[in-house]
Amino acid sequence: MLYVILIVFSISGIHGYTDTKVRRFKDDFLFGAATAAYQVEGGWDADGKTESIWDRFLHSHPELIPDGRNGDVAADSYHKYQRDVEMLRELGVDHYRFSISWNRILPTGFTNNINEKGLEYYDNLIDELLKYDIQPMVTLYHFDLPQTIQDLGGWANPLSIQLFEEYSRIIFERFGSKVKYWITINQPNSICVEGYGGKRAAPGIGSSGIGDYLCIKNVMMAHAKAYRLYQKDYKPKYKGSVGISLALNWADSVNNNTENVEATDLYREFTIGMYMNPIWSNEGDFPPSVKKRVLERSLEQGFTKSRLPELNAEEITLLKGSADFVGVNHYTTVLISKSEKQYPSPSIEDDMGVEITFRTEWKTSQSFWLKSVPYGLYKMSIHINKVYDYPPVFITEHGWSTKKVLKDSSRAKNMREYLHALLLAIEDGTDVMGYTAWSLMDNVEWTAGTSERFGLYQVDFDSKEKTRTARLSALVYKRIIEQRIIEHDWKPKNLNISITRSKKNVRVDL
Numbered sequence: 001m002l003y004v005i006l007i008v009f010s011i012s013g014i015h016g017y018t019d020t021k022v023r024r025f026k027d028d029f030l031f032g033a034a035t036a037a038y039q040v041e042g043g044w045d046a047d048g049k050t051e052s053i054w055d056r057f058l059h060s061h062p063e064l065i066p067d068g069r070n071g072d073v074a075a076d077s078y079h080k081y082q083r084d085v086e087m088l089r090e091l092g093v094d095h096y097r098f099s100i101s102w103n104r105i106l107p108t109g110f111t112n113n114i115n116e117k118g119l120e121y122y123d124n125l126i127d128e129l130l131k132y133d134i135q136p137m138v139t140l141y142h143f144d145l146p147q148t149i150q151d152l153g154g155w156a157n158p159l160s161i162q163l164f165e166e167y168s169r170i171i172f173e174r175f176g177s178k179v180k181y182w183i184t185i186n187q188p189n190s191i192c193v194e195g196y197g198g199k200r201a202a203p204g205i206g207s208s209g210i211g212d213y214l215c216i217k218n219v220m221m222a223h224a225k226a227y228r229l230y231q232k233d234y235k236p237k238y239k240g241s242v243g244i245s246l247a248l249n250w251a252d253s254v255n256n257n258t259e260n261v262e263a264t265d266l267y268r269e270f271t272i273g274m275y276m277n278p279i280w281s282n283e284g285d286f287p288p289s290v291k292k293r294v295l296e297r298s299l300e301q302g303f304t305k306s307r308l309p310e311l312n313a314e315e316i317t318l319l320k321g322s323a324d325f326v327g328v329n330h331y332t333t334v335l336i337s338k339s340e341k342q343y344p345s346p347s348i349e350d351d352m353g354v355e356i357t358f359r360t361e362w363k364t365s366q367s368f369w370l371k372s373v374p375y376g377l378y379k380m381s382i383h384i385n386k387v388y389d390y391p392p393v394f395i396t397e398h399g400w401s402t403k404k405v406l407k408d409s410s411r412a413k414n415m416r417e418y419l420h421a422l423l424l425a426i427e428d429g430t431d432v433m434g435y436t437a438w439s440l441m442d443n444v445e446w447t448a449g450t451s452e453r454f455g456l457y458q459v460d461f462d463s464k465e466k467t468r469t470a471r472l473s474a475l476v477y478k479r480i481i482e483q484r485i486i487e488h489d490w491k492p493k494n495l496n497i498s499i500t501r502s503k504k505n506v507r508v509d510l
């Protein structure tokens with residue numbers, strides 16, 4: 001490839017060189033795109049669907065959304081799923097990751113009333129994907145708990161474990177024969193730390209240091225139960241793979257001072273180890289350093305035992321090995337230093353005792369927390385290889401936010417650089433099954449509404465049709481999928497995109 005200019009940035013402190021070697025994604029490497037039910041579907045009360053915690057939260061707190069757009073209509077994928085599949089065919093992807101809305105299937109939250117209309121919607125979407133040999137990757141839970149279950153305490157109540165298992169059985173029964181890739185739960189840490197610890201994400205409980213830890217245990221157990229259920233009753237027939245998607249961002253120490261390096265280790269255990277350890281470590285359980293720290297602080301605060309609930313021997317065994325792959329959602333990197341700040345007590349911030357900053361030279365997206373630091377993906381991959389012995393990885397999300405703009409060169413650049421970092425991680429032994437771009441299209445970015453755009457396709461939310469238009473990054477992604485290499489200086493002639501995935505030209509044989 002003559003005009004291929006590869007690797008213009010150097011990954012500092014890793015390979016320590018700028019090279020021009022052409023690295024390829026293997027033919028069986030899967031490329032896909034992702035969305036989540038609340039963020040794209042709309043139809044929030046259509047055909048029997050009832051209120052989820054995000055419906056309740058954003059209906060009650062419109063003041064939190066800068067542009068006022070909640071998920072009531074969103075990109076209207078509930079009615080426009082055929083256009084969504086057409087976009088996937090334009091991109092030429094191998095898989096589509098989407099989530100199922102629990103409330104669409106079980107309007108009461110419980111199994112006493114199964115909504116056929118809700119099942120039909122996903123059946124139609126799955127069939128439309130399979131027609132073009134695009135593999136559905138189904139997330140059972142992406143943040144939208146039925147409000148009825150929240151009214152009983154939600155994920156802070158251990159009853160949620162059984163309820164999730166029952167809901168999962170209904171989904172596996174109905175779609176098991178068609179779906180080969182499953183994600184039980186998306187980002188336990190966001191569900192629990194933001195939703196139960198904090199107040200600015202649904203359900204907004206604000207019980208940091210207590211509610212967040214109760215939630216983490218229950219969400220992890222719910223995952224393990226659903227995994228075991230699939231293993232026992234569905235895997236023998238359908239041979240699918242089941243994973244969990246974790247928010248695995250990277251954290252570097254601000255400098256080499258011992259106290260900062262130690263603080264960074266502890267932070268990684270709170271954000272990575274807390275979720276990886278129970279499933280992928282030899283011993284199982286939450287990380288020893290986290291258990292020790294929360295116990296110490298709890299006793300100092302006058303509690304009689306740790307605020308972090310224990311996993312008993314049976315629970316440890318159930319969790320250990322309960323995933324066929326780790327779904328990695330990787331977006332950004334932070335810098336950590338030890339903090340002497342007085343955080344509210346008790347709280348997870350106080351338990352961690354760190355300060356989070358960013359390097360000023362890191363390029364910022366439209367989201368204040370999201371910086372472009374490609375080496376973070378490389379370092380995070382090497383970290384989990386080292387600590388958890390090379391678990392199979394599926395990148396289930398990576399993305400970049402912009403304003404509403406079609407020529408999104410910053411997204412194209414970010415994607416190329418991160419995919420390059422991924423190729424380096426693969427070269428150094430990381431076992432990566434595939435990559436999933438977040439997001440197929442602009443959507444409701446939770447409390448940010450539509451003020452932060454993550455789509456490869458722009459959505460015109462003001463139009464009745466919710467018109468979708470390919471961005472520059474869609475063409476760049478399509479080209480990467482076709483060529484299987486990264487061409488940093490390739491430019492499309494225009495932003496026209498045509499379908500390349502028809503029923504006949506099936507490239508990947510799964």
Ligand code: BGC
Pocket residue numbers: 036186187190247329397438445446454
């Ligand atoms: C979540 C998505 C979200 C994205 C960008 C991920 O952590 O799974 O729902 O839109 O981040 O913030």
